[in-house]
Amino acid sequence: MERGKFITLEGGEGAGKSTNAQWIADYLRAKGKTVLVTREPGGTEVAEAIRGVLLSPELPGMNSDTELLLMFAARNEHLQKKILPALGQGTWVICDRFTDATYAYQGYGRGISLQRIAELETWVQGDLCPDYVILFDLDVATGMARAQARGQADRFEQEHADFFARIRNGYQARAEAAPARYPQIDAGQTLEQVRAQLEQLLERILTTEEVA
Numbered sequence: 405m406e407r408g409k410f411i412t413l414e415g416g417e418g419a420g421k422s423t424n425a426q427w428i429a430d431y432l433r434a435k436g437k438t439v440l441v442t443r444e445p446g447g448t449e450v451a452e453a454i455r456g457v458l459l460s461p462e463l464p465g466m467n468s469d470t471e472l473l474l475m476f477a478a479r480n481e482h483l484q485k486k487i488l489p490a491l492g493q494g495t496w497v498i499c500d501r502f503t504d505a506t507y508a509y510q511g512y513g514r515g516i517s518l519q520r521i522a523e524l525e526t527w528v529q530g531d532l533c534p535d536y537v538i539l540f541d542l543d544v545a546t547g548m549a550r551a552q553a554r555g556q557a558d559r560f561e562q563e564h565a566d567f568f569a570r571i572r573n574g575y576q577a578r579a580e581a582a583p584a585r586y587p588q589i590d591a592g593q594t595l596e597q598v599r600a601q602l603e604q605l606l607e608r609i610l611t612t613e614e615v616a
């Protein structure tokens with residue numbers, strides 16, 4: 405059976421990934437695809453429990469390497485139990501954040517060596533990487549304002565603007581290195597305009613897959 409496509413949604417806080425994940429899935433389903441929507445950190449019972457530790461504002465701050473290892477521990481569980489079986493059955497997987505978030509947050513944000521992240525990536529993923537990384541790009545102030553408007557901030561949302569500026573730069577650096585695999589959405593537009601951009605992009609992806 406032909407492997408499903410693996411599409412991840414990335415960007416800073418409040419960029420609109422979660423708001424649009426289900427909409428993307430519904431669009432693809434209407435085009436005849438079987439689609440699974442999931443998220444990181446999380447996606448399985450064990451990985452969601454790890455997410456609870458990673459995001460809790462109640463726990464004291466954790467060492468950056470501990471944070472990195474927990475992200476990959478959750479990812480391994482998620483990949484083995486959910487993502488790889490789904491892809492193997494021909495299901496398209498839409499994942500709200502994946503390893504690009506680790507490069508952006510733990511690498512560019514926390515300052516962990518990108519080489520160290522790459523080693524863990526190879527260990528956990530082998531040669532699996534997303535077919536497309538949809539990057540929701542948004543200025544930091546708007547993203548923080550949107551996230552704050554939702555109420556209590558998690559451990560990451562309590563960081564300062566310079567942390568999120570490094571993250572945005574990190575995502576841009578990764579997108580510039582492989583622009584065809586990192587299509588970008590201007591997430592500062594209205595939801596209607598964002599969805600018009602997504603529609604164009606999804607049509608392009610579907611056409612490319614038909615030709616391939």
Ligand code: T5A
Binds near residue numbers: 417595
């Ligand atoms: N993390 C994750 C790491 O550090 N390393 C890793 O490897 C991984 C996988 C996850 C945290 O973990 C970190 C990154 C994160 O900090 P989370 O709660 O899943 O925590 O965090 P986010 O993915 O950032 O979730 P957010 O909800 O903050 O961002 P979204 O999903 O991009 O934003 P969304 O869709 O919830 O929208 C936010 C608000 O804006 C509104 C929505 O209605 C909502 O209220 N909105 C818009 N308003 C106006 N115009 C638009 N176009 C709008 N789009 C959405």
